[in-house]
Amino acid sequence: MSKTAEKKGELIVVSGFSGVGKGTIIGRAMQARDNFAFSVSATTRAPREGEEHGVQYFFLTREDFEQKIAAGEFLEYAEYSGNYYGTLRSYVDDLISTGKNVVLDVDYRGAFAIDANDARARLIFIIPPSAEALYARLTGRGTETEESIIKRINQAITEADQAEKYNCILVNDDLDRAVEDFLAIVDDPALDRQFYEKNLALIQPIKSGLKQILEDLRGPQEGELE
Numbered sequence: 001m002s003k004t005a006e007k008k009g010e011l012i013v014v015s016g017f018s019g020v021g022k023g024t025i026i027g028r029a030m031q032a033r034d035n036f037a038f039s040v041s042a043t044t045r046a047p048r049e050g051e052e053h054g055v056q057y058f059f060l061t062r063e064d065f066e067q068k069i070a071a072g073e074f075l076e077y078a079e080y081s082g083n084y085y086g087t088l089r090s091y092v093d094d095l096i097s098t099g100k101n102v103v104l105d106v107d108y109r110g111a112f113a114i115d116a117n118d119a120r121a122r123l124i125f126i127i128p129p130s131a132e133a134l135y136a137r138l139t140g141r142g143t144e145t146e147e148s149i150i151k152r153i154n155q156a157i158t159e160a161d162q163a164e165k166y167n168c169i170l171v172n173d174d175l176d177r178a179v180e181d182f183l184a185i186v187d188d189p190a191l192d193r194q195f196y197e198k199n200l201a202l203i204q205p206i207k208s209g210l211k212q213i214l215e216d217l218r219g220p221q222e223g224e225l226e
């Protein structure tokens with residue numbers, strides 16, 4: 001039986017390098033269709049001013065969160081800076097049962113946890129057309145320090161090794177086309193493999209290019225000749 005059998009909506013898990021535009025693609029897709037829903041996470045952190053339970057997050061006590069962990073109620077969860085964050089299985093199930101395509105934007109660790117816990121999950125990894133394109137996007141923001149750019153590139157190099165484990169690889173070269181491709185993929189699970197095979201060969205050149213950019217940014221290391 002396929003992952004998409006016997007269900008009304010799709011469970012779409014999206015990952016990608018920082019700066020690749022995955023949030024923009026998801027946002028455009030949700031504007032284009034009324035059958036998309038972005039998953040609301042649960043957290044143990046305190047609500048910030050203006051935040052509402054069930055809107056930005058489901059705000060839980062640490063005790064409640066850990067009880068739900070023990071009961072297997074999360075598709076994935078992690079702890080950051082002393083607070084838990086996670087995706088409630090019941091919330092996703094309710095949305096899918098109404099015909100909604102539920103989209104989660106998570107890193108590869110969260111994606112693989114979801115995939116292990118829910119056979120319906122379809123994993124899409126979004127990549128840039130090249131390492132240079134990703135670097136241009138990161139620097140073009142005008143908000144990143146060189147230190148933060150180096151950190152993001154290092155993370156992208158690590159993530160590049162995980163991309164081949166996804167069901168589908170989508171290139172964001174032209175935003176409009178990437179949104180069209182994303183919508184087509186959601187509509188037709190058979191396209192997962194087609195896009196995967198088409199774009200898999202780009203991963204290693206991107207990784208090599210990112211390593212070269214990293215070397216250029218760091219410059220000669222101590223003990224090396226300029």
